[in-house]
Amino acid sequence: MTAKTLLTTVAALALTATAAMADGETIGFSQIGSESGWRAAETTLTRNQAEERGYQLQFSDAQQKQENQIAAIRSFIAQGVDAILLAPVVATGWDSVLAEAKEAEIPVVLLDRQVDSSDDMYLTAVGSNLVHEGEVAGQWLVDNVGDEECRIVELQGTTGSSPAIDRKTGFENAIKDHANLEIVRSQTGDFTRAQGKEVMESFLQAENGGQDICALYAHNDDMAVGAIQAIKEAGLKPGEDILIVSIDGVPDIFQAMAAGEANATVELTPNMAGPAFDALEAYWADGTEPEKFIQTESKLYTQADDPAGEYEARKGLGY
Amino acid sequence: MSLLRRIAPQLVALLILFALVSVVFPGFLSVSLNDGRLVGPVIDVLKRGAPVALLSIGMTLVIATRGIDLSVGTTMAICGAAAAAVIAAGWGLPAALAVALAAGAAAGLWNGVLVAIVGIQPFVATLILMTMGRGIAQLITEGCILTFSDAGLAFFGSGTLLGLPVPAWLWIVGGLGVAALMRRTALGLLIEAIGINRRASALAGVNATVLVIAVYVAAGLCAALAGIVVTADIRGADANNAGLWLELDAILAVVIGGNSLLGGRFSVIASILGAMIIQTIDTGVLLAGFPPEYNLVIKAVLVLMILVLQSPRIAAEWRLWRDSQRASRAAAERRQAS
Numbered sequence: 001m002t003a004k005t006l007l008t009t010v011a012a013l014a015l016t017a018t019a020a021m022a023d024g025e026t027i028g029f030s031q032i033g034s035e036s037g038w039r040a041a042e043t044t045l046t047r048n049q050a051e052e053r054g055y056q057l058q059f060s061d062a063q064q065k066q067e068n069q070i071a072a073i074r075s076f077i078a079q080g081v082d083a084i085l086l087a088p089v090v091a092t093g094w095d096s097v098l099a100e101a102k103e104a105e106i107p108v109v110l111l112d113r114q115v116d117s118s119d120d121m122y123l124t125a126v127g128s129n130l131v132h133e134g135e136v137a138g139q140w141l142v143d144n145v146g147d148e149e150c151r152i153v154e155l156q157g158t159t160g161s162s163p164a165i166d167r168k169t170g171f172e173n174a175i176k177d178h179a180n181l182e183i184v185r186s187q188t189g190d191f192t193r194a195q196g197k198e199v200m201e202s203f204l205q206a207e208n209g210g211q212d213i214c215a216l217y218a219h220n221d222d223m224a225v226g227a228i229q230a231i232k233e234a235g236l237k238p239g240e241d242i243l244i245v246s247i248d249g250v251p252d253i254f255q256a257m258a259a260g261e262a263n264a265t266v267e268l269t270p271n272m273a274g275p276a277f278d279a280l281e282a283y284w285a286d287g288t289e290p291e292k293f294i295q296t297e298s299k300l301y302t303q304a305d306d307p308a309g310e311y312e313a314r315k316g317l318g319y
Numbered sequence: 320m321s322l323l324r325r326i327a328p329q330l331v332a333l334l335i336l337f338a339l340v341s342v343v344f345p346g347f348l349s350v351s352l353n354d355g356r357l358v359g360p361v362i363d364v365l366k367r368g369a370p371v372a373l374l375s376i377g378m379t380l381v382i383a384t385r386g387i388d389l390s391v392g393t394t395m396a397i398c399g400a401a402a403a404a405v406i407a408a409g410w411g412l413p414a415a416l417a418v419a420l421a422a423g424a425a426a427g428l429w430n431g432v433l434v435a436i437v438g439i440q441p442f443v444a445t446l447i448l449m450t451m452g453r454g455i456a457q458l459i460t461e462g463c464i465l466t467f468s469d470a471g472l473a474f475f476g477s478g479t480l481l482g483l484p485v486p487a488w489l490w491i492v493g494g495l496g497v498a499a500l501m502r503r504t505a506l507g508l509l510i511e512a513i514g515i516n517r518r519a520s521a522l523a524g525v526n527a528t529v530l531v532i533a534v535y536v537a538a539g540l541c542a543a544l545a546g547i548v549v550t551a552d553i554r555g556a557d558a559n560n561a562g563l564w565l566e567l568d569a570i571l572a573v574v575i576g577g578n579s580l581l582g583g584r585f586s587v588i589a590s591i592l593g594a595m596i597i598q599t600i601d602t603g604v605l606l607a608g609f610p611p612e613y614n615l616v617i618k619a620v621l622v623l624m625i626l627v628l629q630s631p632r633i634a635a636e637w638r639l640w641r642d643s644q645r646a647s648r649a650a651a652e653r654r655q656a657s
Contacts, residue, residue: 015541035464159611188611192560198367202605205360226553233477
């Protein structure tokens, strides 16, 4: 009886092994956790991409803890996966575990966040350029305002966070040669809807009930969604009386754009896995070393880009 | 008029702040009527201060029993998520409000039982819900911002009643109601007795266990109302951010209200004024247009100044100095007369 069970198990294992080989490469993915809707969408898209390409994806949720990520990577190495995707929760402390992966000759690709280990420890890093996102948003406003005077209010992200600093810098770069565009008020809305709404209310109070505001630039879509409600409650038309441009591309902003209440958003794509897999495929095929940083596209969406359709396409991704 | 004397320091602080904010933003006190609703920065203070004002009502009672409730911010997130989930499921507004309030009461009951029956220190007992509650809220919203478009629920966040925003009415009516209940009946006295000496009050016949549970349930209900307000305001339940750190603002409001963290004598009205003081600072900083890096520093300095001015030690020193001045003046007058 026992021998028979053992035999069946071995047979089953062998079958799984062949199946795995037939299905292509095994990839370990150490995700930070589920801190935001965007990250949930990143996980969903990574799974979809892996499935499309016929990879086996080993997924590990680190629940915002580095030690869990390190443990997950060690177990990926022990399993002998073909590649590791890592979305690092913090920048420091990766040297030893990356060295172990290198020793085992398993390529590591960083997703959306960077580490401060030397760049020969990993194959490449895929991410967006936050300054560039701000520039795209600013350029849209420059192109749409023309020569008219435009007083801009800005909802910043969490004070001191790198997205807040870089998205501000990028936007300022884009408008600095245009004297008719001026940021008149800038406050932090902490990346949240509630704060975005509260701060927008104070902007409206301070700027003659909103009559003196021509455009709003929000460092993320959630703050813009809150601000849109504040503008509506003040009796103005968001999207017409006050132009609204923000960054991220979450489903709710596409809904607002479809309703004509927001004008433009710059997408921070959650599809980091696509470019990562492309780079890995090239590397497996003939050992091509990719660039050390692969910048994802910061695509601009406006009301002309079928926002209703974009909303439908995104709402199931777990945002 | 003893009430007026009790809340005089808070009123004076609030008036000084109004004057200060008016200096950096001249239109601060202007209020206009727009389609039957009052509009102006002061009205924004009344509306935006609602969550902390509501929390401070329950927090005052809890602190009066020598307890503390760190979980109210998290309870807000749970109740807001519950209300949004019920509305999204199409059960209607009365069910949403009932479920949210029941969730708040349940959270309060959990805290109250841990404190009054199990005997865990209030700080630790409520810390449990503070840390795990956000997980519960995230389970309800499934990790995303749960949005809804029900006008009835949104009314609690951005509606207007008789010219004033609905959130303002909630804390005005709730605060006056609870204050009257405490002072027109013996309830306030019994709660103070528990805070001063729970054992002695129990021996004197006060049902301390039930009353302590009741104040935590009251805090939970206040948190539920605050959670409904913030959820209705943005028409969505944000489990990660709703009520984040608001328990600390509520405790600060109680302290600015001149209530001792060691329990005993309390004033709900003074705590609510404390909440308005905090909101006036917040709104003032936003209107002033300083760079955001200064927000928290300005808030800290102003709160420190208010607390220093209210400190009993400083008040005693000042009284001593005033009396000595008076005495020396009287002595001088006597010398002149003789």
